[in-house]
Amino acid sequence: MQQQSPNPPVSPGPPCRAHLHLCFGWWQLLVFLTLGITLEAMHGFKVGWYLDADHETRRLMLTLAHTHGTLLGLINLAFSWTVTRLVAWPAPQQKLASWSLLAASVLMPLGFFFGGLFPYPGDPDLGILLLPAGAFLLLVSVLLTAIASTKNG
Amino acid sequence: MNAPSTETIQRRIPVAGPVVIILAVLCSAAALAFYKREQPIPVDAIPHIDRTGDYVSADTCKKCHPGAHASWHNTYHRTMTQIVSPETVAGDFDGRDYTVDGITYNFYRDGDLFMVDAKKKNSVGKMRSLPRFPRRVVMSTGSHHYQAYWVPNEWAAGANGQAIQINRQPIEIPLYYNITEKRWIPKQKSVIEPPGTPGNSAHWNSHCINCHSTGGVPRFDEATMLAESSVADFGISCEACHGPGREHVEYHQNALHRYGQHLTGGPDPTIVNPERCSTEVSVMICGRCHSSSQPIDLEEARKHGIQYRAGDDDLAEHLTFADFAALPEIDDYYGKDKINPDGVQTPTSGHTFTKVFWKDGTCRVGGDEYNAHIKSPCYLNGDLTCLSCHSMHASDPNDQLAAGMNTNEACLQCHESFRENLEAHTHHAADSSGSQCYNCHMPHTTYALSTAMRSHRIDSPDVQRSADTGRPDACNLCHLDQSLAWTSEYLHQWYDQPVATLTAEQATLPASLLWLLKGNAIQRAIAAWHFGWEPALSASGSDWEPAFLLEMLTDPYAQVRFIAHRALRGFEGYRPEQFPYDFWSSEEDLRNYQRTGFTNWNTDHPPGSELSDRIIELTGEESLTAFLKAMSGERDNTPIEIPE
Numbered sequence: 001m002q003q004q005s006p007n008p009p010v011s012p013g014p015p016c017r018a019h020l021h022l023c024f025g026w027w028q029l030l031v032f033l034t035l036g037i038t039l040e041a042m043h044g045f046k047v048g049w050y051l052d053a054d055h056e057t058r059r060l061m062l063t064l065a066h067t068h069g070t071l072l073g074l075i076n077l078a079f080s081w082t083v084t085r086l087v088a089w090p091a092p093q094q095k096l097a098s099w100s101l102l103a104a105s106v107l108m109p110l111g112f113f114f115g116g117l118f119p120y121p122g123d124p125d126l127g128i129l130l131l132p133a134g135a136f137l138l139l140v141s142v143l144l145t146a147i148a149s150t151k152n153g
Numbered sequence: 154m155n156a157p158s159t160e161t162i163q164r165r166i167p168v169a170g171p172v173v174i175i176l177a178v179l180c181s182a183a184a185l186a187f188y189k190r191e192q193p194i195p196v197d198a199i200p201h202i203d204r205t206g207d208y209v210s211a212d213t214c215k216k217c218h219p220g221a222h223a224s225w226h227n228t229y230h231r232t233m234t235q236i237v238s239p240e241t242v243a244g245d246f247d248g249r250d251y252t253v254d255g256i257t258y259n260f261y262r263d264g265d266l267f268m269v270d271a272k273k274k275n276s277v278g279k280m281r282s283l284p285r286f287p288r289r290v291v292m293s294t295g296s297h298h299y300q301a302y303w304v305p306n307e308w309a310a311g312a313n314g315q316a317i318q319i320n321r322q323p324i325e326i327p328l329y330y331n332i333t334e335k336r337w338i339p340k341q342k343s344v345i346e347p348p349g350t351p352g353n354s355a356h357w358n359s360h361c362i363n364c365h366s367t368g369g370v371p372r373f374d375e376a377t378m379l380a381e382s383s384v385a386d387f388g389i390s391c392e393a394c395h396g397p398g399r400e401h402v403e404y405h406q407n408a409l410h411r412y413g414q415h416l417t418g419g420p421d422p423t424i425v426n427p428e429r430c431s432t433e434v435s436v437m438i439c440g441r442c443h444s445s446s447q448p449i450d451l452e453e454a455r456k457h458g459i460q461y462r463a464g465d466d467d468l469a470e471h472l473t474f475a476d477f478a479a480l481p482e483i484d485d486y487y488g489k490d491k492i493n494p495d496g497v498q499t500p501t502s503g504h505t506f507t508k509v510f511w512k513d514g515t516c517r518v519g520g521d522e523y524n525a526h527i528k529s530p531c532y533l534n535g536d537l538t539c540l541s542c543h544s545m546h547a548s549d550p551n552d553q554l555a556a557g558m559n560t561n562e563a564c565l566q567c568h569e570s571f572r573e574n575l576e577a578h579t580h581h582a583a584d585s586s587g588s589q590c591y592n593c594h595m596p597h598t599t600y601a602l603s604t605a606m607r608s609h610r611i612d613s614p615d616v617q618r619s620a621d622t623g624r625p626d627a628c629n630l631c632h633l634d635q636s637l638a639w640t641s642e643y644l645h646q647w648y649d650q651p652v653a654t655l656t657a658e659q660a661t662l663p664a665s666l667l668w669l670l671k672g673n674a675i676q677r678a679i680a681a682w683h684f685g686w687e688p689a690l691s692a693s694g695s696d697w698e699p700a701f702l703l704e705m706l707t708d709p710y711a712q713v714r715f716i717a718h719r720a721l722r723g724f725e726g727y728r729p730e731q732f733p734y735d736f737w738s739s740e741e742d743l744r745n746y747q748r749t750g751f752t753n754w755n756t757d758h759p760p761g762s763e764l765s766d767r768i769i770e771l772t773g774e775e776s777l778t779a780f781l782k783a784m785s786g787e788r789d790n791t792p793i794e795i796p797e
Binding site: 054056121122 | 218219220221222224408411412415
């Protein structure tokens with residue numbers, strides 16, 4: 001006989017979601033700041049794979065992966081704080097904004113990253129196709145958050 | 154002491170605000186004093202840049218091909234023609250005077266500007282600047298061996314006698330800067346031309362533009378002699394080899410087209426890749442400029458430029474190539490008696506193209522490799538292209554040889570069978586210069602830019618051919634101390650070549666001495682160059698050569714003197730600090746230099762010394778003085794001109 005859980009699962013409320021974005025944001029910062037340091041190290045050791053003139057696209061894409069990943073990590077931290085402030089944010093919109101941001105935080109930097117690993121001459125690899133979807137989701141998330149912030153005011 | 158009250162501070166603030174603002178403005182004003190504005194070249198002084206047609210320029214290519222752009226940027230192709238700036242000038246603009254044909258030129262700096270003054274004595278003997286000199290130097294040609302300079306060509310007499318301004322047609326200063334030697338040399342002394350040849354100025358707009366720019370259109374009007382020329386790029390850039398890029402750029406603006414190309418691979422029909430062209434077409438791309446040729450329709454070429462585009466297979470419909478076998482059928486556009494605005498009028502008689510060849514029809518002008526290449530069996534019977542050995546994007550800028558192509562690997566790409574038992578073929582030690590394919594099959598028998606260059610007509614040494622035509626053979630350019638008979642015997646023994654029929658001299662005396670002392674100007678120049686060539690000195694001994702090089706210090710051809718002295722100064726006792734000499738000196742000074750040189754030689758090597766005996770052996774048991782006198786007396790003084 002299956003034993004029922006004493007605490008049935010509940011929808012993640014503001015503290016739970018805030019914690020999710022707080023953790024996600026900090027881990028994302030760790031990952032993409034590490035990438036940034038790796039890129040700096042490649043400058044330090046004059047790694048041709050990254051610095052040669054022919055690899056300008058790779059350099060640009062990996063730099064963009066680093067900057068977007070880091071910035072999105074900070075946005076996740078900001079989102080975490082915002083969730084705790086906006087008490088009247090309807091759960092469905094909040095959930096959509098949250099998951100859109102999380103998906104964008106993965107898709108955008110990875111789009112740049114995979115686009116830059118083995119680019120074509122003058123063009124990123126097909127990994128860059130992750131980017132438009134991520135950008136759209138980010139816009140959705142920011143739009144919903146902006147609306148919620150306005151209404152909560 | 155009491156601290157100022159809040160009220161006092163508030164009273165002071167209205168005063169402090171304007172003071173801070175004034176100080177800030179003063180800071181900017183002070184910065185202005187240090188701000189140097191670049192003074193651009195006047196637009197009317199040089200051909201204008203037009204990128205509205207089929208040519209889009211290297212700057213556009215860079216956006217998608219930064220690596221290829223960067224490797225091209227390192228080449229001397231890019232810097233063949235440059236707008237003058239502190240970054241592009243190699244010459245010493247140090248304010249010294251140099252006199253050529255009675256005009257004294259002075260190159261100097263005026264801040265960031267490069268200036269040249271040209272002065273001449275007037276009727277009362279006073280030095281006066283020529284009209285509208287000093288002029289600003291606006292354009293340069295070359296950056297590797299020599300650099301030539303151009304100044305605005307400001308005014309000329311119009312058809313009705315009125316003065317008209319000549320825009321966009323710079324004129325050449327008749328002194329070149331030799332970059333290696335770090336000195337100015339008159340143009341006439343920088344090339345092989347008969348002594349006393351009057352100076353001439355090349356006409357960039359109708360002539361040089363064809364190969365020293367990309368997408369050049371001369372727009373030269375034969376009636377007015379004016380040209381509204383334009384280029385897409387100064388220098389030789391991407392589209393010279395890849396064809397005009399407009400269609401390629403416009404098509405690939407669309408990302409779908411680009412990814413379609415990336416994913417499918419294969420040739421891109423919107424642009425030319427010389428590596429994917431057929432052998433003939435690939436070679437034509439380089440041959441368009443690296444050839445001795447003339448436009449089929451000169452008047453049309455002066456108007457619209459040479460219409461051949463990289464990748465086309467119709468080069469022969471645009472250019473007539475110098476062809477030894479067909480000389481009588483080729484009109485001579487640049488002949489001595491032709492009215493010629495191109496500035497390439499030749500001082501010697503005979504068809505211009507005769508100057509291009511040795512008597513066996515092999516091209517002897519460096520830079521005109523196409524004429525030689527297409528006569529090579531490796532091209533005629535194989536697939537040899539320029540890119541078999543050269544690379545425009547992965548090579549040392551000096552010769553643009555691809556990795557490993559300065560070794561036997563160049564030939565072993567196709568002639569693999571020689572790899573295992575090289576010595577059996579060469580009869581020289583495998584690691585010696587005698588076992589390097591190109592030393593025997595591509596000897597230095599072409600001349601350009603004050604140096605001997607490798608012939609690109611790939612063939613084998615042939616003593617009879619050398620004896621009959623005067624084209625030095627590879628063996629005797631290395632074995633400087635041996636006769637043609639000696640070489641013939643070995644070639645007979647090793648390769649079963651027929652024994653050559655030779656004159657008594659050719660049979661007994663070192664061939665190099667016959668070319669050096671009795672040959673015509675190009676034979677002398679090429680032999681003198683080999684007297685300083687390290688593999689030749691290794692094979693022939695490196696101590697006796699000065700005795701014969703000294704004789705060349707008074708050669709009537711300035712370039713022969715220059716090359717001979719450059720070889721001589723490599724020997725102990727004749728280094729610049731030990732033996733000062735200047736090939737650009739008066740005849741009397743040249744003789745004095747030579748006398749000093751021979752005195753030194755005779756002092757160091759008196760009769761009976763080892764080296765003196767070696768000389769006697771080389772000269773056929775004759776004293777050095779008597780031998781040199783006899784040989785020079787029989788020197789071939791046929792006027793020689795090498796149209797570089």
